[in-house]
Amino acid sequence: MFKKILIANRGEIALRVIRACRELGIKSVAVFSEADRNSLHVILADEAYFVGPAPSKESYLNVDNIVKACKDSGAEAVHPGYGFLSENTDFAARLKKEGIAFIGPSPECIDMMGDKITAKKTMQKAGVPTVPGSAGLVPTAEDAIKVAKEVGYPILIKATSGGGGKGMRLVHKESEVKAAFKAAQNEARNFFGDDQVYIERYVQNPKHIEIQVFGDKQGNVIHLYERECSIQRRHQKIIEESPSPSVPKDVREKMGDISVKAAKAIGYYSAGTFEFIFDSITKEFFFMEMNTRLQVEHPITEMVTGVDLVKEQINVAFGKPLSVKQTDIVQRGHAIEARICAEDPVTFTPNPGLIRRCRHPQGPFIRVDSYAYPDYEIPIHYDPMIAKLIAWGHTREEAIQRLNRALDEFTLTGIKTNIPLHKSILDHKKFLDGSYTTQFIEKDFGDLKDMFRFLDDRVFLISAAIEAYNGYKERGSWKHNELPSKWKNVGRDKALRG
């Protein structure tokens, strides 16, 4: 087995890989940017190497520096996590050249699936159904308008190198095309250094259903059933669950079989995910893209199947066959994941800053993957997701109840988080009955401010008033007995401003 693995990532996913390494008796090497010297992955890894300034381009995306850290530490393999260099063919190829194992699929598979047009064509050949769209790249906004007329609105403008919602824009009518096209190109250039885009029809009433597949270098491929990730905003997933409440047993098996067949067709090994757009009425499904990496939401699959996907990745990268067969994969119970982000739950704007108090949920059937700790300052340079909270239950209902109580237990102060949003989603009729689609947040969720309905407002008002009083008292800026006491009059006669 590998003796030492370098993790070319940060945050919770770096912790996830460190844990797998520890359990396998492998030394883990963290890398960190200037902004991350205090980050938990540096603290928990066996070793830690500095790889550059705060901006990702100069550190976590800096291939030379990462390779140098591998050589300095003597790491025999690299786990890329998700994001950053995880789906970068050049990086995978470079490691191959340097004689360092890449824990992921072959560069050829990354390449093939990384270009969304090639991916679509390949999948069509392998017999996987796909959504109608542009025949290839769309060079200008004018071309986009032409293509859109053929495919029909609404359309999606998508970056060929994009992922995770970056470099993607939904357009409902012709007048919006120009601005959206530019925005998608800008974002794509900014994040991926490549501004090529294409166009697809936007399927209505859609659900996001994805199939986890896993292959080894011996040619075995299995699937680990589906995840539903339809609770999204701006194509950023918020809540995921497995199994999906909408996919019938026979469709689930069919989606699994098609995915395994397709993965075999391209000689895929390591963890991979086939994303489908699923019509909640007709139960049709269309291939969207394949993610050639570990997904953020992989824990829900682990919770229902009992399989440790990261350990399997490491084993497969070393050349071992899969430790489980398709017949060993049984979905037991139900798992739901909530992505906890440092952001304003009403405006969705990121809210990095200093964490004051932090206490994570614990207890039965709760899993926490978090890199938050008290007095940690969340850097502004990276993703706002600071934790994943996963609950398992015998039934979907129980899993929801558990997630709810774990959210109540989660203490994270000093920054705003989307916990109130999660609480509100878990309370929504369309979530509870499973009928939600990817348009849930935008169309069905309703008044965002309503998410602050769960607690007694008086608790907040009284706490603020007593602490404000204590503040004045401690600063000595106010003398108790000298204040005129006209409260009742004020209360009855005078309105507050604003």
Place this chain on the structure above:
Amino acid sequence: MFKKILIANRGEIALRVIRACRELGIKSVAVFSEADRNSLHVILADEAYFVGPAPSKESYLNVDNIVKACKDSGAEAVHPGYGFLSENTDFAARLKKEGIAFIGPSPECIDMMGDKITAKKTMQKAGVPTVPGSAGLVPTAEDAIKVAKEVGYPILIKATSGGGGKGMRLVHKESEVKAAFKAAQNEARNFFGDDQVYIERYVQNPKHIEIQVFGDKQGNVIHLYERECSIQRRHQKIIEESPSPSVPKDVREKMGDISVKAAKAIGYYSAGTFEFIFDSITKEFFFMEMNTRLQVEHPITEMVTGVDLVKEQINVAFGKPLSVKQTDIVQRGHAIEARICAEDPVTFTPNPGLIRRCRHPQGPFIRVDSYAYPDYEIPIHYDPMIAKLIAWGHTREEAIQRLNRALDEFTLTGIKTNIPLHKSILDHKKFLDGSYTTQFIEKDFGDLKDMFRFLDDRVFLISAAIEAYNGYKERGSWKHNELPSKWKNVGRDKALRG
């Protein structure tokens, strides 16, 4: 369903019950002594009532105060946790009189199993094999010597009201009987207000195997297989696992069937545990006692079966039938629990005090039930167990690896804990091959100081020296340049004292 439940306990088990209540949509009421105003169960419960001074007798064991808190809060039911009033017939009977539901078995069952001699006779009648011992109570040390001659050394002197190792003494030869007898009586009087004791033969090479049973008021009884709890010191469990590495499949089924039959014979409902002494060579098993409450180690059963035992207790107390049938109970994978105690791992003396830093393990297949938090002062009045760390794995080997990495991740400073002891046990040949018995710690474990072998001592030495230097510097009590610099001579010529 109940609208409000009072939890007559503290620490991690109070948190466990609060969580079950939250998931079921039931309001939880905490009670707290003077020493526990800052304790986590007070913080996490929906409501909290003061029940008396720090000593347990005046608060958590004070039936009148607990009943008053029930009435003040309007709680319809009481969960007693383990310890304290959990196996107190008078308490259960008093609640019945007051019209408050007791979440546990009937007072009659508690009574019957609480008196260990009656329990033994009842089980013998129900066809359960038992260990030879005194026919009844042993009033004096002289009687004890007589009985011991018939039964044969080594013997155990046990308090009839005892539990958890309290009021119990192991005696190897006649000369030790007198002191041990007195000690057992004292402890029993002190903790249970009852100094009656009896004697049993001490089975050699023994394993502690227990069967979890569960009954409802409709007369259904199921078992949830076994737990092995042989890693003990002074009859206090340290590590537990499920399934046991020593119990063959047919014996496991037989133990389960006998336990279910016995529980049915006494009309048992709620959670209960049959403790057996298991001969690791002959695979014989003898009934030791029945615990008529939730066990500390119940999470390992939850992890392998997926059943939430506390929720089942609440449902059954309300009158609902069990939510699962015997055929639904499948052991999946392997779970191990480590009890994290505030104690010196070498001397086993309790080490209460102020927790400085505290960071709990997280990640895949790890469960933490802890009431520790940073800057919390552990009171001296209660049990030293502050957390339970549970790991699940596909195999026993994986569960051990996970527990190991989670122990490495556990940061708890300012107090001594038994984490180094756990690390050492998990590294021991007899633990790894599963051949350990209840005598493991005393006979096989070896040099206790050896548990400090895992980390580079230089890290500790250098850290201490730099921080000591910083301390001197910050206090200004030392001037850098004035110190004579004769280190090399000192280093080579002069020995350290001590």
Place this chain on the structure above:
Amino acid sequence: MDFQAKLKGKDYLIRVDEQPKYWGITLQEKGQKEEFHKIPKEHFKRMDQGVSFLFDESSYMVDVVGEGTQYTVYTRGSYREIPLYNDESLLHESLKGGGAMGASDSLKSGMPGKIVDIMVVVGDNVEPGQPLLIMEAMKMENEMKATHPCVVKEILVNKGDSVESGALLIKFES
């Protein structure tokens, strides 16, 4: 000590009366009856983890951040932002002559981040919903739009600037 507070668009009056053993709290929502709460000091206890607050027989671990007239109160995974004025600070605000929560005549950044693009110039007449600038923080681009018709008076940042939370970005005249 008397405070005026605002929460969810409602106005409140809160009197804090400190006694040796308890807090006397009088709370009144505008237009509603006042309610009085006698809160034993033991029930509002400052601890390292925040304030442990037993209120209405419920237990909360509360964290209050802020000073002056802006407070954020966190508990049970949620939070509230509460503007809070006592007589003195009300006076203070009135001297400044501005409505404390009045209509916004400027655009401030709601987060620390980087200015990616600016779509307006000084003198522009902007309509509600019109994009003003794009900020990037935590890998996310955020388009900031006008909320009411106004004229751009001054732009205080340049493309590429890094700004702190609360920084003034654009001034308007209505």
Place this chain on the structure above:
Amino acid sequence: MDFQAKLKGKDYLIRVDEQPKYWGITLQEKGQKEEFHKIPKEHFKRMDQGVSFLFDESSYMVDVVGEGTQYTVYTRGSYREIPLYNDESLLHESLKGGGAMGASDSLKSGMPGKIVDIMVVVGDNVEPGQPLLIMEAMKMENEMKATHPCVVKEILVNKGDSVESGALLIKFES
């Protein structure tokens, strides 16, 4: 600054040499070769959670508690208790005339707790292994026994007393 330390029965000499950008640490186990470590200050970084220490290309979060000559160092779920003397404190100890880690002529409590029973009286000749008193802490009774033959000189506690960790309980003469 020079320290003498003791760990696991071994004696060490440690020199701490503070430079603007690094710590120069010379470490020598008695009878062994000395080793020098140049530790960049960025690699031994005080944070709220303790000290983040990158040593020998491994990462530790270390918490050091203590002052004077007794330190406890915690990391990765384990800890070490380290007596540490610099020249000045060695001098200090020698003035007191007692061997710092010499044979014990007294019984001290190893934990905060309550005295449940005392089995000896002043003047008793006690043998190794003989029970002296019983302390209770966290529901556990602990019998404290003599480690070497001696005579009870003074008993400083009474049955029922609550005592702190480290409190002197019984004095002996050998």
